[in-house]
Structures are given as C-alpha cells and as structure tokens.
Amino acid sequence: MRRSNLRCAPGLLILGLLSLTVVGHVAAQRSSRVRPRMDDLLCFTDPEKTRIVLQFNEAVRNAGEVLYEVHPYPENPRVFYIDFYDLRPYFADQPLPVGDGLLQQVEIDNFPDRNAIRLIFVIQDASIFDRFDIRPDGQSLVIDLLRHGAQQFDAGEFIDQPLMGQRRIVVIDPGHGGSDPGAVSPFRVGGRTIQEKDVNLAIARVVRQRLNATGFFDARLTRSDDRFMSLDDRVEFAQRMNAEVFISIHANDAGNPDRYREARGLELYFLDTAGARRHAGQMLSEMSNGHRESRDQLGDLVIGRASEQLQSSYNLCAAISMAFRIHRYWKAQREGGDGWYRGIFRGNFAVLRNFDMPCVLVETGFITNPEECRHLINPEFQATVAQNIVDGLIVYYHTRERSGG
C-alpha cells in the first residue's frame, strides 16, 4: 500500500456552486429540443479512487442522450480526454484542480458547433493510475479513476489501531422521534408495527456507548429519548457542541409497495448540489450583513467552506462504507458476501446543510422489507450496524491523520 495515496486534495474547487447564471442564456437558441446542461463538475478523493461527477439539469440515463467518446492523447500518455455530445456548453474560467497524487487536474473545452464538451484529464502519476470507469447515475455521470493496488487498502488494519490525542466531539443524530415516527413497517412483527424512530435511537445509543468506550471520542446524541426535535435544532445542537463530525441515523422506506420486497440494504448520503447551493446562498446573505468584505470575497469564503465540507463528508461516507463492506451482509456478492450495500449517494437533507463539519446520513436498512425489518429490530444486528459506524469513524480519523488534515 502506498501511504502517500491516502492524501486528500485540500481546497477542491466546486465549479459553478454559486454561479447560478452560467449557461442559462444558451437556452435562447431555438432548437427542436432543449439539450441537457451540465450544472456542476465535482471531484472527490478517497483511498480507492478519484471520482469526477458531472451533474446535469435532467436525468441523463432516461434521456440516453449524453453520448461520449474516450480519446487517448498520443503525444502524452499522461493525458486523455472524453468528449460528451449533445450538451449545452459549460463555461469554466479555470481547470478543476485536483492534485491528489493520481489526477492533477481536469480541463474543460467547449465545441459549440458540435454541441460537445471536452474534459481533459491530466494524470499526475501514471504508475498508480489503473483504469477508469464511467457510468450514468440518474442526473449525473460518474467517472472513477481507480488507483493501482487500491484493493489492497485494508480498513481492518486501521480499525485495530487505537487513536491517540485529545477527545473529539462527534454528534450522533437518531432521526425522527416523538410525534414523527419516520418510516413505519406496513406489516406487523410480533404483533406490532415497527417505527423508524425507535430503530434509529437504539442504534444511536450503541454508537454513542461504543464511541465513548474508545477513549478518543466524546459522542453526544441530539436526542436520547423518544421526543420530537426539529431538523434545524439538530444542526444547531451539533454547531453549539462544536462537533467535528455529524452522523444522522435513519432507516429507509421503499415508498412504493411494489418495491417493499426488492428494496433493502445500506445507503450513505452526503449533501447534493442543490442543497449545497441553497445553503451557500443562505450563508452568503447572512454574512453580507455586518461584514466589510466584498460579496466576491465572501463568496470565495463560502465556496471554500462548502467544497471542504463536501470533500470531507464524502471521505467520511467512504470510510463508513469500507467498514460495512468487511461484513458478509454488506460485502459484494462477487466477493462472497450477501451484497446488501447500495452505495454512497447525494441528497438534499436539511440535517446535511451545515458547512461547519462533515455531515453524513446513514440509511441503515429498509423498514419496509420484511426480512430486513426483522434484522433492524434485532439488538445483535443493531450492534453490528453501530460498530461499523464506529469503525468507519476510526478509519476516517486514521486516513485524515495520515493525510495531515
């Protein structure tokens, strides 16, 4: 394992986060159909890969419209580019700087005559670049540049190492409570319906107890009993505590009865672009009162904090996912597991709209799936889920320490 690869690029630029007007004027051109528009270009680094996410204003999977071609750059093996067709232009003043050891930067070119956007990838160290995967994912296209030897990354090795230093305050947020039950099982288990708020609290209590037992963490719950608490109050609580990390614990609802049997497994969330933009706008207007800095300076400050928060939130999701995927239930089927890990997603949840600390939301499983619901109320399963969250935090702090962050 190459330790140096664990470094995360500081100060990643979230292009277009505040530039709400970037490409709007192009819509004025008359055409039989409005082409999709790329709204954001984002980059995340974790020990396994560097992930570039292209976010569009509409679903690219359904439209099937975003076609692309990959080209090597014969003169320079450290460079390749991907042309995306049938898109509106995307204007960026500067390349997306990455500098995480694998990828140096991504440059963007427009070819309006061909309705094409070109992303040029400049590789930093070809010896650790394995290959890349590209796939549509709803309104986004995900390009993963995989690190050579990344599969050797062993979360278990980190989990067993004690963390040293002053105690770190983390806030664990059991979702819902009181008059708000959250998801409710559409069937009875042992003669009663199962309410999400109770599952969340039971898991959160074990997380707190086990975090505190490490001696490194000082874990606090937003609610330690069955009471209603507003989403804003949960965020404010974490800010008041000066927490370093915020983890909200939930259980899922498939929504549609047709999906009750098929939908199960673990999901991890961090803030999406719409949420980041909304929160950035709100912060900016709050900061404008009583600050002497110009709106541009404040904008840079907010974008800096937003990009740092999104990066660290993604890293926390990645660390927690590694801890879960050691266990048979969540491990991929091709690796001999049951495969109930669904992935890292982005969502516009109010509790994640907080740039003061990394914030993630864990959907521990589906209350609406009969089998998984039985797991979720089983104290042994709850303890495994809780321990994985604890282990994920330990992995997160170890990788952060090694990257010097």
Ligand SMILES: [Zn+2]
């Ligand atoms: Zn919930």
